[in-house]
Every structure is written in C-alpha cells, then in structure tokens.
Amino acid sequence: MTRRNRTRWALPSGDLTPGERLVDAVARRTRDTTGVDVFVTGLVGVYNGPEQLSLCFRAHPLSGEPTSPDVRWVDPTEFRTLDIPPETLRRIGHGLADRPLPYLG
Secondary structure, three states: OEEEOOOEEEOOOOOOOOOOOHHHHHHHHHHHHHOOEEEEEEEEEEEEOOOOEEEEEEEEEEEOOOOOOOEOOOOHHHHHHOEOOHHHHHHHHHHHHOOOOOEEO
C-alpha cells in the first residue's frame, strides 16, 4: 500500500505509456512507486467511475523492498484499521477472494 495525502492509503496506480503493455505498466508503476518488482498473475477486476475506467491486477512480489515510509506491506487483518477508501477496500476484497473470473462493473 502507498500513503497519499498524509493519512489515506491506496494501491499503487498510474497511467500507461503510449505503446506499453498493461502488465508492463503494472510492473513499472509498482516498482516506481514502491521499490518492489512484481510479476502480474491476473486481472482482479474492471471498475468504472464517473470519469475513468480502472483495472486492478493481482501480482506476486519478485524482489525489492518498500523504499519509503509511505509504502508498506499490509496484513489483511489491518485493512479496517487504516484510512483506505471504500472502493479500494472493495478491490482488495475481490483480489483476496481469488475469484475464478474478474469482477466487471
């Protein structure tokens, strides 16, 4: 998780570079944001909001450690104790459920 706005926690995120594959963008943004190299293993879901479409992926760490005090591994038992937006908690829940098909909605 990455801390934003001093207290609020979020999943690593970002935009694609033109011509970049989705899985490469996920790995790049995660590495750039957290210092951790990951291998993308699947799509958790597709989420639509009023102004954007978001994709959430499942990934496994390969190497590296969090590079900032604003980045940390979070145990699932801690999620409800941190300032995490409800939409992010929903995405995390979908990822932890290990659903056979991605969430579409």
